[in-house]
Amino acid sequence: xxxxxxxxxxxxxxxxxxxxxxxxxxxxxxxxxxxxxxxxxxxxxxxxxxxxxxxxxxxxxxxxxxxxxxxxxxxxxxxxxxxxxxxxxxxxxxxxxxxxxxxxxxxxxxxxxxxxxxxxxxxxxxxxxxxxxxxxxxxxxxxxxxxxxxxxxxxxxxxxxxxxxxxxxxxxxxxxxxxxxxxxxxxxxxxxxxxxxxxxxxxxxxxxxxxxxxxxxxxxxxxxxxxxxxxxxxxxxxxxxxxxxxxxxxxxxxxxxxxxxxxxxxxxxxxxxxxxxxxxxxxxxxxxxxxxxxxxxxxxxxxxxxx
Amino acid sequence: xxxxxxxxxxxxxxxxxxxxxxxxxxxxxxxxxxxxxxxxxxxxxxxxxxxxxxxxxxxxxxxxxxxxxxxxxxxxxxxxxxxxxxxxxxxxxxxxxxxxxxxxxxxxxxxxxxxxxxxxxxxxxxxxxxxxxxxxxxxxxxxxxxxxxxxxxxxxxxxxxxxxxxxxxxxxxxxxxxxxxxxxxxxxxxxxxxxxxxxxxxxxxxxxxxxxxxxxxxxxxxxxxxxxxxxxxxxxxxxxxxxxxxxxxxxxxxxxxxxxxxxxxxxxxxxxxxxxxxxxxxxxxxxxxxxxxxxxxx
Numbered sequence: 224x225x226x227x228x229x230x231x232x233x234x235x236x237x238x239x240x241x242x243x244x245x246x247x248x249x250x251x252x253x254x255x256x257x258x259x260x261x262x263x264x265x266x267x268x269x270x271x272x273x274x275x276x277x278x279x280x281x282x283x284x285x286x287x288x289x290x291x292x293x294x295x296x297x298x299x300x301x302x303x304x305x306x307x308x309x310x311x312x313x314x315x316x317x318x319x320x321x322x323x324x325x326x327x328x329x330x331x332x333x334x335x336x337x338x339x340x341x342x343x344x345x346x347x348x349x350x351x352x353x354x355x356x357x358x359x360x361x362x363x364x365x366x367x368x369x370x371x372x373x374x375x376x377x378x379x380x381x382x383x384x385x386x387x388x389x390x391x392x393x394x395x396x397x398x399x400x401x402x403x404x405x406x407x408x409x410x411x412x413x414x415x416x417x418x419x420x421x422x423x424x425x426x427x428x429x430x431x432x433x434x435x436x437x438x439x440x441x442x443x444x445x446x447x448x449x450x451x452x453x454x455x456x457x458x459x460x461x462x463x464x465x466x467x468x469x470x471x472x473x474x475x476x477x478x479x480x481x482x483x484x485x486x487x488x489x490x491x492x493x494x495x496x497x498x499x500x501x502x503x504x505x506x507x508x509x510x511x512x513x514x515x516x517x518x519x520x521x522x523x524x525x526x527x528x529x530x
Numbered sequence: 531x532x533x534x535x536x537x538x539x540x541x542x543x544x545x546x547x548x549x550x551x552x553x554x555x556x557x558x559x560x561x562x563x564x565x566x567x568x569x570x571x572x573x574x575x576x577x578x579x580x581x582x583x584x585x586x587x588x589x590x591x592x593x594x595x596x597x598x599x600x601x602x603x604x605x606x607x608x609x610x611x612x613x614x615x616x617x618x619x620x621x622x623x624x625x626x627x628x629x630x631x632x633x634x635x636x637x638x639x640x641x642x643x644x645x646x647x648x649x650x651x652x653x654x655x656x657x658x659x660x661x662x663x664x665x666x667x668x669x670x671x672x673x674x675x676x677x678x679x680x681x682x683x684x685x686x687x688x689x690x691x692x693x694x695x696x697x698x699x700x701x702x703x704x705x706x707x708x709x710x711x712x713x714x715x716x717x718x719x720x721x722x723x724x725x726x727x728x729x730x731x732x733x734x735x736x737x738x739x740x741x742x743x744x745x746x747x748x749x750x751x752x753x754x755x756x757x758x759x760x761x762x763x764x765x766x767x768x769x770x771x772x773x774x775x776x777x778x779x780x781x782x783x784x785x786x787x788x789x790x791x792x793x794x795x796x797x798x799x800x801x802x803x804x805x806x807x808x809x810x811x812x813x814x815x816x817x818x819x820x821x822x823x824x825x826x827x828x
Contacts, residue, residue, distance in 0.1 A: 225659065225660070225661040225664065226579065226580075226659045226660055226661075226664060227577075229577060230577055230579065230655065230659075230660075230664075231655075231664055231667055231668070233627065233651065233652075235573070236627050236630050236631070236651075237630060237631070238630060238631065238633070239631065239632075240574075240631065241571075241573050241574055241575070241631070242574045242575070242590075247602075247603075247631075247632060248603065249602070249603055249604075249607060249632075249634065249635075250603055250604045250607060251607045283588065284587070363587055363588045364588040364589060364590070365588050395592075397593070398592050398593050399587060399591075399592055399593070400590065400592045401588075401590075402589075402590060418592050418593075418596075419592060419596045420592075420593060420596045420597055420600060421595075421596035421597070421599035421600045421603055421604075422600065422603050422604060423600075423604050423788070436596075438787075439593055439597075440597075440787050440789070441787075441788075441789060446750075449748070450744075450748035450749075450750075451748055452748070452750050456750045456752075459750075459752075460750065460751060460789040460790075461789065463751065463788075463789050463790075463792050463793065464787070464788035464789035465788075466792065467788045467789075467791055467792050468788050471608075478788075480788070
């Protein structure tokens with residue numbers, strides 16, 4: 224069967240993108256940027272803290288890491304909870320030892336279920352960013368806009384109620400959005416999102432929301448869980464990335480190294496040494512400014528007028 | 531009506547990998563090395579092709595789309611600089627609509643002396659299901675678009691997202707294109723049987739493509755670099771008997787990531803410093819090969 228003639232028409236074949244969510248900009252053309260303390264590389268540790276209901280939802284899709292076996296999947300439920308009960312504390316200790324703060328992207332249900340964990344996070348000076356409600360709170364086109372708006376509001380309201388501060392940043396599950404998401408996040412008062420992995424510096428969407436790109440290729444999920452490389456190799460790759468970015472930044476410009484960690488992946492006894500060493504190593508680099516996402520977008524926005 | 535299908539594509543004669551006529555690359559080099567960056571544009575909301583889905587997720591597939599967009603915003607510039615630093619020109623597999631969307635990426639390649647061939651209009655528009663007129667339309671569009679953007683007449687074709695029809699190779703030869711990157715049966719250049727004109731198959735590679743390295747074989751950056759060096763060493767050695775071809779097919783959003791590019795740079799250093807490599811563009815390799823074929827010599 225011949226394809227419909229419309230398949231060979233290209234109504235969006237034009238200068239710039241085939242959408243108006245954000246505008247074109249090559250990194251080489253950006254105004255020079257420098258991080259606080261005259262540092263060249265912002266290192267952003269972001270930890271996802273997630274609660275997987277034993278009753279997974281496939282609407283609009285099942286989250287990565289979710290239940291696998293027929294009900295009840297105690298295996299995956301408890302292995303994920305291990306990250307929250309045990310692995311996350313190892314990461315907290317590693318950050319404390321290195322003297323750095325991170326962004327903790329939490330499902331709001333984590334705040335409801337484990338408020339003592341929130342006290343610990345806030346007390347250590349980490350930033351909390353909103354990461355949906357629970358791991359059934361996935362977003363994609365097909366999710367009715369009212370449901371999506373309510374999901375975002377519920378996440379933010381719950382976290383604010385427990386943590387005392389309204390999150391300024393948002394990370395969607397699997398970084399998945401609908402065409403409505405950016406406007407809904409902006410309307411909800413969020414300052415930045417972390418889902419778009421198309422850049423290595425912050426940039427602003429057309430609606431004013433900021434994007435702080437959380438490179439999925441540099442996540443423990445991608446390198447260790449999906450590609451099945453060792454924690455040592457992961458640490459080595461992050462070190463290589465830092466070296467390269469520091470060279471690009473030089474003495475007059477700046478780059479960003481996002482490190483996305485998952486407690487049930489990185490927080491295991493046989494991996495945590497390598498992760499702890501990696502955190503300390505990056506924190507100890509002369510060119511590094513280790514900061515939570517909110518501080519990074521603020522530092523970027525303060526220099527945005529140079530553009 | 532379904533098109534007639536054939537068990538044997540009838541693309542080439544069987545030619546065993548021994549006792550072949552000796553190919554010698556310029557300067558007496560044993561292996562022709564070409565680097566093929568895929569400069570692509572993926573649409574955020576492409577129309578459906580009944581034979582293949584574009585994105586794994588409902589549109590927008592944010593990670594899928596943004597990952598590709600990383601090439602044009604960030605990693606092309608990093609990858610291209612590393613290639614130029616070590617003297618490797620690109621032979622570009624181009625989604626030709628990139629000429630409209632982000633012309634400065636295409637201009638950057640042209641300025642670096644890169645050659646362009648077509649990889650379709652978008653990497654989200656597939657040839658599956660096209661009739662002959664439709665296939666002609668995308669070939670003509672490719673020729674005209676690249677000519678207008680770069681002044682180059684395209685000579686090669688890599689089917690968009692590797693989607694072929696049984697008539698693709700005949701058609702591109704009819705339009706005067708003289709190489710295809712779609713056939714993976716050899717480590718040397720060879721003739722492809724076409725109804726009109728003549729067409730050569732240049733070894734591209736799936737096996738050492740960065741997409742396979744990182745997303746099929748799940749290699750670490752350093753393992754992938756080691757793979758490329760092993761591939762090179764073997765082909766350079768065998769090429770002493772008859773010149774071989776090594777292609778390094780790349781996607782900036784993969785090889786140009788900050789944790790991968792340094793390992794890759796060491797591969798280029800290795801090949802450039804070895805002495806056995808003829809670092810060339812695809813068209814130059816075809817010309818050098820064609821010039822050594824019986825009846826084609828001067």
